[in-house]
Amino acid sequence: MRVARLFGTAFSLSLRRALAYRTNLFFDAVLAFVDLTASVATIGLVFTQTGLLAGWTAGQMLAFTGTYALITGLRAAFLDPSLADFAQQIRDGRLDAYLLRPANSVVLATCTRHAPLALVQSLLGVGVIIVGLRELGRVPSPAAVTGWALLTLIGLLIGWATSVGLAALAFWAPRLSLGVLHGAAWQTGRYPVDIYGRWLRRLLTFAFPVAAITTWPAQSLTRGPGPGVLLTAILLGGVFTAATLLLWQLGVRRYTGATS
Amino acid sequence: MNRILRLVRLEIWRQVIGWSGAWWFIVTLVLGQAVAPLLGLFVWRQVPGAGPQIGSYYLAVIGVALLTASFENHTFAQAIYNGGIAAALLRPQPAVIGPLGENLAIRLWMFVLGIPLLAVVGFATGVNFTPLAVLAAVPALVLAAVLHFLFVWSLAMAAFWTERVHAVVAFGTVLVFLLGGSAAPNALLPDPLRTIAQVLPFRSMLGFPAELATGSLSSADAAAGYTVAVLWTVVLAGCAVGAWRLGIRRYSTVGA
Incomplete structure (x- = not known):
């Protein structure tokens, strides 16, 4: 509860x-808007050549892209600002400020700086999901929506864990900056894991589980x-x-x- | 002219040495640059109508992307924001030498460190290039490198007017992705989008050299592509000079 209050105050x-x-x-x-339009346009281009992508x-792909935009927007709003200069904070000792405060240090250091404007992407993502569902011509069942919401939250949690896990490596190698690498790996979630080969699919399910972050929520919804x-x-x-x-x-x- | 070339060579060497300590970061840049064409490769391999050359095409796109990467929104624009550009203005040399040297040094490192990735992708997709086609693509690659630098450098000069230079450059990046041949090869775009993409500069920055390298263009299409690339190089060079002159008039450094 205290963590939720801290989170709310930081967001405000x-x-x-x-x-x-x-x-x-x-x-x-x-x-x-431009970014999401490009994603939707890319899907449109693919579907001018085929009726089914993997x-x-x-x-279904529109609902998938909307889910990806929703989760990416949430990550950009709540995680990225704190983690952008995390290694730098370790190097120059600014992390001290979080460790000395009477609250959970991992929460303070990794998700109390926010970029609320990034939520625009999430809102647009919800719009694309609705367009996708209209295209499918059916209303998802309450169980499907609940499954989607739960899987989206778990996806966000995994996104937080992988981001923080990679950033925490800076405790051992302070000059290591893996933000770009995480961003590149995150991009693989732009498409369902079904488009990748067997080994890559396993890697993206268990090692860096973008399958759980984007594919499964969209699969549950559609x-x-x-x-x-x-x-x-x-x-x-x-x-x-x-x-x-x-x-x-x-x-x-x-x-x-x-x-010290 | 000789003096300028010597200065550019020196700047490249200085930057190559400077960036050698950040090789791990450059590896992450390589992956960041290659991920969009790699995704394109995975997607279009699922589409039966994409043709057997799709692997070769996207491998060439990855190579072009590494050799034409431009990060002036991170390097040059930051020098505008923190006043670092003031030192370059005081030197008796064109101010473009600094960003140009850094750009070429980063590209060199990215290509060298990207060779293993290119080898893995090439091995996995079973690519097929003819030496003559690759040779025909070399001038287009040089034009792509010049064009992309001019494009990103011009956009990065938005830093003279706004703090949101990353958003401005990201908008340009989306255009290159969508119309340049990363989202889809030009031949697979529906009309009239294909024709529009052929006359805009973005295909010349990425997809055109790759199309030439795979030998998928007729002589007439190749000549038309080269004409478009040369014309846009002239136009973007004019834009870059104009933006620089306007921007530098507006610029006031710390303490001025």
């Missing part, structure tokens, strides 16, 4: 700061929920979160601060 502060710069809001909204129809998929996602979410928390604790133990 970030929102007030962001709204003070209206031109930036305009730029971010236009960019989010078993996914045009409507084809109905599968208990096996839900169980695997929960398991993956638990394992990745536990591993990241362990890595964080080991890293913090190793961290010596700016002046």
